[in-house]
Amino acid sequence: MLNRKLYLITLAVLAVLSLYFSYQIYTDASRLQVVFLDVGQGDSILIQKGTRQILIDGGPSGKVELAKLGKYLPYFDREIDVVIATHPDKDHIAGLVEAARNYRIGKVLTTAAGKDTQVYKEWKDILDYNKIETLEALRGDRISFEGAEIKILNPEAPVDPAIGEANNESVVARLDYGENSFLFTGDIESPAENKIIASGEDIDVDVLKVAHHGSKYSTSGVFLDKVTPKDAVISVGKNNSYGHPTQVVLEALKERNIDILRTDEKGDIIFKCGNQNAKCQFITQK
Numbered sequence: 001m002l003n004r005k006l007y008l009i010t011l012a013v014l015a016v017l018s019l020y021f022s023y024q025i026y027t028d029a030s031r032l033q034v035v036f037l038d039v040g041q042g043d044s045i046l047i048q049k050g051t052r053q054i055l056i057d058g059g060p061s062g063k064v065e066l067a068k069l070g071k072y073l074p075y076f077d078r079e080i081d082v083v084i085a086t087h088p089d090k091d092h093i094a095g096l097v098e099a100a101r102n103y104r105i106g107k108v109l110t111t112a113a114g115k116d117t118q119v120y121k122e123w124k125d126i127l128d129y130n131k132i133e134t135l136e137a138l139r140g141d142r143i144s145f146e147g148a149e150i151k152i153l154n155p156e157a158p159v160d161p162a163i164g165e166a167n168n169e170s171v172v173a174r175l176d177y178g179e180n181s182f183l184f185t186g187d188i189e190s191p192a193e194n195k196i197i198a199s200g201e202d203i204d205v206d207v208l209k210v211a212h213h214g215s216k217y218s219t220s221g222v223f224l225d226k227v228t229p230k231d232a233v234i235s236v237g238k239n240n241s242y243g244h245p246t247q248v249v250l251e252a253l254k255e256r257n258i259d260i261l262r263t264d265e266k267g268d269i270i271f272k273c274g275n276q277n278a279k280c281q282f283i284t285q286k
């Protein structure tokens with residue numbers, strides 16, 4: 001009799017546990033999450049829904065990037081659907097090399113801008129070696145992603161591979177998910193900001209990834225008055241040698257009552273978007 005009772009209790013406990021875990025998996029899969037990874041002085045942003053991911057840039061270190069991806073991707077998920085490489089600077093692509101060595105990448109969206117550096121050569125080599133489909137990003141391109149949509153706003157024309165300094169040719173993308181919107185700006189400076197404004201594209205969003213780690217050459221008042229974000233995320237390393245973010249950008253954000261979220265202060269900055277009709281909530285994680 002006792003055995004039978006124990007058996008029934010065990011069954012009941014198992015049933016409750018399995019319901020609980022299915023619920024967890026279900027809620028995680030139905031939630032869109034945008035994570036500004038704390039990768040030090042550089043950019044890396046992971047957009048994920050369930051087992052699908054878009055990764056924008058990979059930060060300056062392969063080791064750090066792999067640790068971060070391991071933290072947010074389920075252990076069984078070895079695939080990243082789309083990688084957007086905004087421009088060929090080390091603080092954006094070094095981590096992508098290691099990501100490409102360790103994950104299957106569906107496709108890469110980038111520009112032709114090249115750079116005569118070891119890390120850029122490694123990046124090109126791994127794309128060739130793994131035969132990863134590489135598409136040229138141009139204004140107007142769209143990616144549909146699990147109920148969300150990404151629209152490319154920059155560059156406006158194909159980029160010359162020999163352009164040299166390519167900050168202003170960075171891939172700029174807008175993400176819309178129901179009531180929520182984000183603008184990812186790579187390292188563009190005012191010339192590109194002005195071109196995007198002149199194009200008439202809608203850049204009014206909730207969350208702005210501040211361009212070029214808060215450099216004084218980006219994030220003009222005119223640009224901010226078009227974007228009117230609630231939150232501004234600055235992806236930046238502690239005590240970096242560039243003096244990023246600059247005082248002038250911090251002041252411009254404060255004057256407009258925009259909340260400043262810095263990866264050097266807060267660690268990973270995670271926007272959890274439960275459904276299209278609700279505003280994303282953010283949490284931070286060191």
Ligand SMILES: [Zn+2]
Pocket residue numbers: 042043089091092187212213
């Ligand atoms: Zn950068």
